[in-house]
Amino acid sequence: MSAVTDTARASSGGRRPLADRTSATPDQLGHWLRQMLLIREFEVRTMQAYQDKKIGGFCHIYIGQEAVAVGCTAAVRPEDPIVTAYRDHGHALARGMAPKYCMAEMFGRIGGCAKGKGGSMHMFDKPNNLFGGHGIVGAQTPLGTGLGFATKYIDEVIEGGSNRHVTLCFLGDGALNQGAFYEAMNLAGLFDIPVIFVVENNGYSMGTSIDRGTTMANRIIAKGEGCGIAGHELEGMDVIDVYEGMKAIADGCRAESRPAMVDIRTYRFKGHSMSDPRKYRTREEEEHWETDDPITRLRDAMIEGGMIDEDGFKALNREIKGEVRESIKWAEASPEPDLSELYTDVYVERFGPYLGTSMPQIVTDAEENR
């Protein structure tokens, strides 16, 4: 059994009627169900495409953790920055990236969110305030502090008002052990930066269970407390719990301009990446968590609350399958980047190949239009 305990689950309000558990409207709940289904279906098709060698490199699947990205994103505003690690498809979709741009990125096509230059681990979406997708474990944590620093600076110094933003910085339980994370937390605590470190605690970093990799594995928020950062623990398999918990935390951080750390207990249903035989955990453990599917939970609650029926759910599912199928078609139809793209986006000014001159050769518009 992983060190992710059952206590959080036991305390979950999964059995209480919906109206007592959340102020979310039926429309909101329906939106979350839709988003989670979209992420699930997107990831299923991503795995297929990977097996068909249409996607290369490392690819990390988000199935099982959908309630975290969806619930957290819902708890903040679209203008609040988000940054995450390499298991990032779910965050991109929850933030509103069209699935076709996400899929085309993994196909290495020009229509991808980063023209095919970033790949699965590096999803960036400026219009939706998603600041990456970062492949190096922990790398995004000082960046998260920096995003929060900037919103606070803009709100308070440039605009002369009070802080209006909060940043979500997601990280895995394995990233707790990177030195950069400690420095990021200390700075956030020291400078009163409105950033929330959301630990997606799925119990494992690759094949290492959390208790084999970190101290205080059963109470990781102690690490934040050492930096004066308030800690919270949430159950991550129910989107309503995530939303309600995160909403209160985010509102508090925004109002007080303070950081927070949240330990969200979740589980990745698939392997670490596409090439992981998962020998480090038992099938019983996997089944135990799989029966706690976040999509089933919300669907059942909504059926019980009379907000959707079986047929409605099936129709929604069909619609989403179609949408994802379309995204694959679109990605396949998108051309490979032109080889000249190798040399764009290196500097703000456009340069060509390095030829040993003191400045790289500038590619003229005429050449580019050829």
Added chain:
Amino acid sequence: MSDRVIEFREALREAMSQEMRRDEKVFLLGEEVAQYDGAYKVSRGMLEEFGPRRIIDTPISESGFAGMAIGAAMMGLRPIVEFMSWSFSLVAADPILNNAPKMLYMSGGQFGCPIVFRGNDGAGGQLGSTHSWCVEGMFSNVPGLKMAIPAFPDDAKGLLASAIRDDDPVFFLESERLLAMKGHVPEGDHYVPFGKALVRKPGTDVTIISFGRPVHFCLEAAEELEKEGISCEVIDGRTIRPLDLDTIVASVKKTNSCVVVDQSWSFGSPGSEVAAQVHAACFDDLDNHVMRVHSADVPTPYASNLEQEYLPNARRIAEAVRSALYVA
């Protein structure tokens, strides 16, 4: 030559295991090296043989465990530090660059640092720009360290065994793209000395020098060029620090033409160092200036077609050779 054929990764494992049996001071640490058998299965079975005190799983704390190993080396132990990828060693830049290679000098010869850092290096697996570093470009700049970069399984074993026995810090660069490659590898003790390049293919018209995986691109290009009547001598450098200039110079004096192929970026690289040295040593022998083929001077792209173009591939090598020989 040994009859036995094993994989590159098995050759690495054999070097580590043999040295660990020989010397109790040697131990291995890194992410997933023990219970998971290594992220790339290089250390498979080693936990079973040597136990958890000597095959040590670490958290994702490169700066911490690299520094910890350096401290242990100062005490006389001989750690092997596995970076899952050299790309991840960048978060440990301070200990591996500021401590290990300078310890002996800073302490006036009192504290050496007999340590091996090893892991995957290089692009080619569509891993994008954070995961595709060719650290030989940056790290070979630092005095006090040695750097080995095998291209074949027998060298993987022989160079790693030598690295573990070396009293100075060795940066050992493997390629994930080569780990499954099979080759003849001697069974018992096998040590390949540092600073001894190898002529992989003799030839008469041009000398091509490379290090690590691109040696294979060079051999591929040489085969193509052979069909055009161009005879290439391909040299596998095997170690970058020390650099075997003698073998290179002897070859260039024979062929009068030289192409350097280096998978790191061109600016301030092993390739530029070789070119400078060859120009100095062979000034009167060269029919053309030394040509260099590097990875493109951009962050590594993810898209497959861009990445293939980015690499110092056989096509680009052949073009450089023709250009060096004034063949249109």
